[in-house]
Amino acid sequence: xxxxxxxxxxxxxxxxxxxxxxxxxxxxxxxxxxxxxxxxxxxxxxxxxxxxxxxxxxxxxxxxxxxxxxxxxxxxxxxxxxxxxxxxxxxxxxxxxxxxxxxxxxxxxxxxxxxxxxxxxxxxxxxxxxxxxxxxxxxxxxxxxxxxxxxxxxxxxxxxxxxxxxxxxxxxxxxxxxxxxxxxxxxxxxxxxxxxxxxxxxxxxxxxxxxxxxxxxxxxxxxxxxxxxxxxxxxxxxxxxxxxxxxxxxxxxxxxxxxxxxxxxxxxxxxxxxxxxxxxxxxxxxxxxxxxxxxxxxxxxxxxxxxxxxxxxxxxxxxxxxxxxxxxxxxxxxxxxxxxxx
Numbered sequence: 001x002x003x004x005x006x007x008x009x010x011x012x013x014x015x016x017x018x019x020x021x022x023x024x025x026x027x028x029x030x031x032x033x034x035x036x037x038x039x040x041x042x043x044x045x046x047x048x049x050x051x052x053x054x055x056x057x058x059x060x061x062x063x064x065x066x067x068x069x070x071x072x073x074x075x076x077x078x079x080x081x082x083x084x085x086x087x088x089x090x091x092x093x094x095x096x097x098x099x100x101x102x103x104x105x106x107x108x109x110x111x112x113x114x115x116x117x118x119x120x121x122x123x124x125x126x127x128x129x130x131x132x133x134x135x136x137x138x139x140x141x142x143x144x145x146x147x148x149x150x151x152x153x154x155x156x157x158x159x160x161x162x163x164x165x166x167x168x169x170x171x172x173x174x175x176x177x178x179x180x181x182x183x184x185x186x187x188x189x190x191x192x193x194x195x196x197x198x199x200x201x202x203x204x205x206x207x208x209x210x211x212x213x214x215x216x217x218x219x220x221x222x223x224x225x226x227x228x229x230x231x232x233x234x235x236x237x238x239x240x241x242x243x244x245x246x247x248x249x250x251x252x253x254x255x256x257x258x259x260x261x262x263x264x265x266x267x268x269x270x271x272x273x274x275x276x277x278x279x280x281x282x283x284x285x286x287x288x289x290x291x292x293x294x295x296x297x298x299x300x301x302x303x304x305x306x307x308x309x310x311x312x313x314x315x316x317x318x319x320x321x322x323x324x325x326x327x328x329x330x331x332x333x334x335x336x337x338x339x340x341x342x
Contacts, residue, residue, distance in 0.1 A: 004029070004334070005093075006072045007038035007061050007084070010053040012045045020222070021100060021259050022074050024154040028327030029072060032334070037064040037071065058084065067092030070338065073122065075099045085121035096337050097122035098148070098330075099132065106252040116140045124341045126333045128257040131278035135255060144340045149282055150320075151262050152327045157226040159268030159321065162314065167213075168194045168302050171231035171269055173220075174260060176204030180249045182240040183295070188214055190242075193299040197231055226267045232310065233289065234264025236273040242295040245274045253277040265321050270313040272298070287316040 006029050011019045026041065038057030044050060058080050065071060071088050073081060075097040085095045097119060103109035110118070116139055119125055126146045127133035133147045176184070176198070185208050187196070192213040199217045202208065220229075236258055239250030257279050261271055271289030273280055280291040290305070292298055323329060 001068065002338075003066075003069045004032070004034040004072070004338070005037050005065065005069050006034050006074075007057060008036050008041040009038065009057055010042045010044055010050045012043070012047070012050055014043070020153075021151045024152055024327065025072075025074060025098065025330055027154055028152060028330045029334075031327065032331060034072065037061045037069075054078075054080075062087055065091050065093050069093035070341065071095045072334070073097050075119070075122075075125075076101060076103060081118060082121045094123040094341055095121070096124045096126065096334075096341070098126045098333075099128055100151075102132075102255070105255055106248050108248070112139055124337050126337060128255070129278045129282070132255050132257075144337075146333050146336050146340075148257065148329055148333045150257055150265075150279065150324065150329050151259050152329050153259075153262040153266045153324045154327055155223055155226055155266060155325060157223040157266070159226055159266065159318075160228060160230070162230065162232065162268065164307075165195075165230075165232075168233070168305075169231040170194055170196045170233050170235045170272065171199065171229060171264070171267075172196060172235045172237075173199040173225065173263070176200040176202065178205065179247070180238055181205065183237060183242055184208060184214075186240075186242050187211075187295065194302060196235070199225065199229075222263065225263075229267050229269070231267075231269055233272045234260070234267065234269035236260055236264070236271060236277070237295065244294060245277070250274075262324050265317055266324055268314065268317055268321065270310070270317050286320055287313060288320055289313060289317075 008026050014020055038061050042053060065088055071093055073084055073095055088095045102115060104112045104115040119141055124144050126148050127136055129149050130147045133145050136145060184205055188209045188211040196214045197217060199220055202216050237245060238253060239246035245253050253274055254276055255278050261279055264271055271283050273283055273291055275291040275293050283289045283291055290301060292301055
């Protein structure tokens with residue numbers, strides 16, 4: 001009998017989007033009956049404790065994985081990915097890699113060839129979206145491939161009903177830093193036809209000018225944000241340019257599914273995103289926002305949106321938000337994977 005399995009770890013915190021996405025996926029796997037082959041999930045901030053707990057979990061996995069198992073590994077797995085795959089194969093099990101991040105893209109820690117060779121240890125890969133799936137295939141991944149599309153976002157919080165305002169309100173949330181969000185400095189120099197509400201530490205952009213249409217808000221816990229944020233759109237843009245998304249973070253939007261998109265959708269906010277982003281086709285297909293080539297066109301694009309169109313977008317957002325809350329994107333991707341390798 002095939003067992004669906006996974007291996008959890010110690011998470012030093014849940015402040016980062018990556019850890020939130022991984023623990024959400026583990027919760028979904030548990031809901032659909034998957035077995036954890038490692039130790040219990042823990043949350044210790046100490047690096048040394050983390051190292052030994054994760055190592056102990058891997059050792060336990062060696063003795064608990066068995067013939068016929070299909071093991072979901074959330075990639076990247078620090079240090080142990082190839083080893084976990086080899087042990088599974090020695091025991092007559094198969095592995096499925098669910099990609100969160102590619103080291104050959106944003107962080108440039110691996111060459112593309114090395115990353116593909118590493119992923120080839122898995123029997124199946126779930127790419128973040130169809131664009132990444134195509135990229136992996138074109139660069140030499142030869143085993144079966146699937147695509148997640150959007151990262152699920154599990155939370156019991158419910159978004160509020162948004163009331164009309166004098167100006168359209170864009171929401172931009174996240175850690176602010178020059179290497180990632182310096183386009184905001186240029187945006188602050190513009191006369192804006194909308195309000196931009198930024199949730200993040202302004203100290204990350206020390207040279208940003210004052211602009212009456214740009215309002216800063218303090219850090220807000222995720223569940224509180226989902227319940228209480230007021231706005232009309234969630235804005236996804238990275239880099240130092242108003243013309244396109246640039247730099248390592250901006251270019252990564254071409255391939256990855258940002259966790260921030262799911263976060264905005266759970267808060268009831270339609271999406272504004274770069275037209276060349278990997279999730280742009282999903283935004284357009286599902287009717288959950290708008291895509292733009294550059295920020296300069298944003299004012300005219302927003303001016304053409306009717307109240308009826310905005311209401312329809314919000315209705316579609318609520319539909320997708322429910323899927324994200326229940327972990328349905330991962331469930332669908334796992335179901336398709338098991339049909340091919342189970």
